[in-house]
Amino acid sequence: MIGKNKHISRIVDSFLQKGIKLTHQRKVIAQVITDASDHPDANEVFMRANKIDNRISLATVYRTIKLFEENKVLNRIELGGKKARYEELTDSHHDHLIDIDTGDIIEFVDDEIEELQKKVAKKLGYSLVDHKMELFGKKIKTN
Amino acid sequence: MIGKNKHISRIVDSFLQKGIKLTHQRKVIAQVITDASDHPDANEVFMRANKIDNRISLATVYRTIKLFEENKVLNRIELGGKKARYEELTDSHHDHLIDIDTGDIIEFVDDEIEELQKKVAKKLGYSLVDHKMELFGKKIKTN
DNA sequence: TTTCCTGCAAAGGGTTTGCACGTGT
DNA sequence: ACACGTGCAAACCCTTTGCAGGAAA
Helix, strand or coil: CCCCCHHHHHHHHHHHHHCCCCHHHHEEEEECCCCCCCCCCCCHHHHHHHHHHCCCCHHHHHHHHHHHHHHHEEECCCCCCEEEEEEEECCCCCCCEEEEECCCEEEEHHHHHHHHHHHHHHHEEEEEEEEEEEEEEEEEECC | CCCCCHHHHHHHHHHHHHHHCCCHHHHHHHHHHHCCCCCCCHHHHHHHHHHHHCCCCCCHHHHHHHHHCCCCCCEEECCCCEEEEEECCCCCEEEEEEECCCCCCCEEEEHHHHHHHHHHHHHCCEEEEEEEEEEEEEECCCC
16 A cells, blocks of 8 residues: 555656656655655665565666656666655755765755855756756864 | 867866876866866766776766865766766856756756845855756747 | 886676567556 | 557766876976
8 A cells, every 4th residue: 555645646646647648666766765765776766666565676666766757756866876856746846955974955945046156047048948057065073 | 189278278277286296097087078068977087088088987076076076177967867977167157957858958047046046045045056947848939 | 136017808786678578558 | 459568688978987098207
């Protein structure tokens, strides 16, 4: 049985509308991603999905992740290394601050920066379609 | 014979100081990177270096690129795909605007954004060590 | 000469894909 | 029933590495 059905319905609805088949595997993977508060990589998604239901292969995880990306329910983040990590795509855009000591990822939104980005793009003769911003920082000691 | 010796001397000097051997291969690769105004990937660097001198292998290009990165003369850029691309590291930091239609990369500097980034990091309890920002845009038609 | 560097080819890690079988609608 | 999705294993792409020969200091 799949939990959190209310939350998942966003993905389900969007798929039904487009006539994409809702397989068992896709539901489980959707749940895993919806439940994840960290930013798992493909293999991590695979392991979590597999724990719920062992009929799921890594290949399917990759295919499903790609499908989710194409349907804008999943966002890929590249963190310098060679593996991609993922997060559920929500309505509000946010960026990431990465703790260089621990690898923790903190999400934040800053409208001022977003405004400036649009302005910069415009100055260069472009209209901004998307952006990616990652800050890397060290925690300030508070003792 | 290696051209642009004046420009290259930055890398050469830095290597001599640290006692790193200045092999023929390294000089050629340094030249290729110094001369590149685009943002070549490892294989592209290899091909250009190889055209100048065919005694250079892809493995050496990778090893040299890593060496250059460690010595802060080269900067790695990750552009969503799986291959890394590179540019010579200069004193002034800049970010990239990518034309989503042509793949062109435009470099820009915006101090205001940099300031805001520091501020945002601080607000979250971090001191900013580095950042990565890429804007994706469509050219505004001017006809 | 000594130490470090190189080329080659093989291995590595993450991701994708061809194929025959299985499943949602 | 039909079209599409899946598991498996092999293939792929980019990058790294072990080794024996080669070059810089």
